[in-house]
Amino acid sequence: WYRKEKNRTEEKDGVPKGNLGWPFIGETLNFISCGYSSKPVSFMEKRRSLYGKVFKTHILGTPIIISTDPGVNKVILQNHGNTFIPAYPKSITELMGEFSILQTNGNLQKRVHALVGGFLRSPQFKARITKDIEDSVKLNLDSWRDMHLIHVQEEVKKITFVILVKVLMSIEPGDDLDYLKREFEEFIKGLICLPIKLPGTRLYKSLKARDKLFKMVKKIVEERKRAMEKPREGGEDDDEDIIATATTTTNDVLDVLLGHVGDGNEKQPLSLDFITGNILEMMIPGEETVPTAMTLAVKFLSDCPVALQRLTEENMELKKQKSISCTDYAWNDYMSLPFTQNVISETLRMANIINGVWRKALKDVEIKGNVIPQGWCVLASFISVHMDEENYENPYKFDPWRWQKTGAVVNNNCFTPFGGGQRLCPGLELSRLEISIFLHHLVTSYRWVAEKDEVIHFPTVKMKRKLPITVTPFNNSVSLN
């Protein structure tokens, strides 16, 4: 197949140039070694200078066309599932159920995406979750006072996991949450591993953890369904009552999916197994991404004292206003601090937590003169665009001020940390809110000194030493003047 495919694509006009490397391993070793270096885009940059902005290669077991062109990436993202479908390495597809939103396509994906996205974006949800995020942030930051050395990457995970499970299915801290966290950590270890399913292998252990998680979440889903169907006290057990109960109490994603009765001609509720699988799989994109963004924000700010100072001033000002007016923080208090939002955008640009998305072409398709043949995988590389001098002056400099010129960060082809099109991350606003609240309370409560550490980009973005810092509580009265 390999040789045939090589000949077939080479014969076609417009198929991107490139080198498929060695049989089976292709150019994987080079790709991985760049991923471990301080400049992971060097793999893409080298090929781009030889073959152009869109080129072909062979990595992680797949011949693939990589696009480093924002215009081509936009077309790939905007596609409505009739030309491109998601494609993930085998270990990921093994671990995700057949109905996972991450790999379903067509109407079902659209329905679930619209339901979840609509809920997470709603002002009512954001108003409610703000208090929970604040509580979780404050609880964890308070515990830092007694710690000698803090590994930021580990600590912030404690903040975000509690919020994620609250958003998805309202589990409060306690034994259930601890069990879920333990098994989930076991489960995700297998996302990037050799796809061999024999007892003792990584994938096998992760699949076992998935079974346990599924059972636990299914129990919660069933209990909730029963509670939703129970007539309200004093009410009649009729349909109207059920609908009223379901629509007035939408507290989490589980309520949203259970309450959905179908649209138009498709009046069919989602099955309990489908809902369980989706709740479980929504933990995958939500679990590591937000804490990684928080950790890298601390890292970039530690390396850029002027940005940290400006951020602190802006947040101290808000804290001062709030203490004078004696009012609680609203979600838009946090979100309306312009410099803080620019720090978050700049962090997301440089962190490249999701470095790009993988798709597979269902038919031959031509984009800006590049032909992507049917059956080929394509990687829309976000990191290449985010770190390209053509798009960002001095791209390796952490410069939150650059966003003052660019203005709003939406609708920008060159800035896609949350993807785009019909799969645009539904957790976008929630993530930004969580990071804003974390940064606010961090910079208004502590000063810190970070030890030397490096960012690693493979297989996922993280800090080599988990970012150790020492903190000193901050005397508010001094700097309020």
Ligand code: HEM
């Ligand atoms: C900084 C944090 C985050 C980043 C950088 C991020 C990034 C992304 C990206 C790039 C995609 C598009 C994937 C694709 O096109 O195939 C995506 C999808 C998704 N994200 Fe996020 N995400 C973040 C946080 C979250 C959170 C907190 C949640 C859950 C509450 C979440 C839930 C999802 C879901 C369910 C999808 C799939 C949407 C679909 O395929 O329709 N994400 N995310």
